[in-house]
Amino acid sequence: MALERRAARLVAAGATMLAMGCSGKWTTHDDGAEMAGGAGGSEGTAQGGDPESAEACTAGEVRCNASGLRETCTSDGAWSVSDFVCARNVAVDDDVGSYCVTKTDGSYRCWGVDPGGTLPAERYRRVQLTRQGLIGLTEDGRLLAASTVLPDGLPPVASFRATNMWGDQGVCPLFVDGSFAVLLDRIEESLPELTDTVMEVEGSFTQALCAWEGLVAGVRPDGSLWQFHGMETIPGEFTQVAFSNRIFCGLTKAGGIQCFEPTITCGSGGITNCAGPEYPEFSGGPYRSITATGGAVCALDAEGALTCRRYDGADMPIDAGRFTFIEGGYDLLCGVRTDGSGACFHHGGWNLGEVGPFVPVEPALDPGW
Template sequence: MASGWRAARLVAAGASMLAVSCGGKWTAQDSGAEMPDGAGGSAVTGQGGDAGSAAATACTAGEARCNASGRRETCTGDGGWSVSDFVCAQNVAVDDDVGSYCVTKADGSYRCWGDDPGGALPAERYRRVQLTRQGLIGLTEDGRLLAAETLLPDGLPPAASFRATNMWGYKGVCPLFVDGSFAVLLDRTPNPPDDGVGPTMVRQVEGSFTQAFCVFEGLGAGVRPDGSLWQLFRDETIPGEFTEVAFSGRIFCALTKAGGIECFAPEFTCGNTGIAACAGPEYPEFSGGPYRSVTATAGAVCAIDAEGALTCRRYDGADMPVPIDAGRFTFIEGGSDVLCGVRTDGSGACFRHGGGYFGEVGPFVPIEPALDPGW
């Protein structure tokens, strides 16, 4: 780990709740590189076969999926698979501070919707791009974190994933590095700049993680290699056999190795946010399953099961309706009042619910303009 970025420590400041913007504009960037047939791009997890095997598996006419090279395959009338030129989405990044969202495709290109303060990312192939209140941040295919406006330390080790959000009133970028270490990078540059204040403070979390990230107002959590859960807000560990954690300012849930979902009383945030609704004893409960992924917005927890079906619960445990024709998903991510996902056919979809950190939480409805069709 490079000593140049380890030296500084995070200093917590006062929290301030910021308004969520629903407006915005499209920001897009091509990958700058063609995907050759049968190669290129990042694999889309759990989808499809090889690009050259159009008739490898019998199927139902009209069915669509993504192959391991990130191309969409469509089932033909004779029960075989035909490879198209459509490049599948590999993830959608939702900013839990402002509710913007970006889809990144298997060829490294991306498209974002939200209020962009300006500045472009370098022309690279990206694994994930997020649009934040302080501009675009991207993770390249070779593990480099690049930002258009946010200042990042020099000499960061390769990252496996990241999440950017508001941390104690400053822009925070929380990377999980490929060696399992996790850090909170805090851009504390004043406006206008002051030579007496350093651009970035860092809090390096002790130990190793298989998953870790942070969310709005200084909260963080992760999964340890032994399956236990770590919490930044309490700096304590919950024992168990967990594989994935999901949380927001009002919800804390985790996916177990067996495919179940356990949610914990959300009182941990009440002293931080001052939200009176946190005091209720109820929290989401999930039956059925097994589930394979879980995420959270400011007012709901959502999970996809082994068949890709989407189920959501409000923070108080009530059912959270989703559009009946939402589809089946291989990936989901939530933040603010927005839920986005990647469908089994490689298209991206986003939904917004009423309420959020304040007010009554209503059902999810599709967001317009949509991420697809045609891109």
């Protein structure tokens, strides 16, 4: 990697989390739709056949085709292509409660308090609105930011997440070569031992991400789960990980879900309302995607149906339809529906037993954008 390897002792923060609202305004970038070239790989969108496919269908059925455009089944049982560009993903910021929809043409739209600054006109695969502004991953693997200071010479990036890291903003990119790093924008004077702004994690990953207050975890190529604090490794055949400071869950290759007591910050800093003595169990399946909020774990099954469980295992009914992509944050769950539109939900409460049901976020994501 082009980054200089540094060793730093990272301190787990046990600060009590504060509830975050979603007030703000829309930030829209549509330049991607005007740029030359195809829509690129559409992660998270429902993939149909060729736009001119003669495949039979049921009248009223809606899907997104391989070009990222919405198709609707007509009364004569044929697919009709529209000019509606499907969403690729919805990025949730669990620090400030914002969310951004990125479409398959590289354009994006965000809701939340934007501190200012703009991203260059590019085609983006994922855009996130953080407390320090927009951060975007371009379709050719470059990580760009409106205000956040990023190191020069970053290798090509496969995915990223930005969040609060030990009180400061951090960006956690997973690089195309499987390496993973934590990038800190600034260092608090109260933590002088954190002198480095780049921490490279040993080894390689197939998935890795960070969450609120310095939580870092990932999946190794051998299928084991790794979490930074305690350097604990859980053996298995996992493909995805979802976590907060109160729970740690993995999705297996067979589509099952296993949840564990986290060693990260649970029980420290006054945090005692952790998952347990029961953990959420997911029957049915197989599942193909998992994510976590501050009080729930959610999963998509093979048909796109959404199931959510509170940390103590209690069911959290959510009549949300079918999805192709989901991402959770502090108290937010956002996703992409099979028709290519985005939707967000939030739950009330934080302490175990007080987490309420998911309700739609208002104002709703504009289905016509």
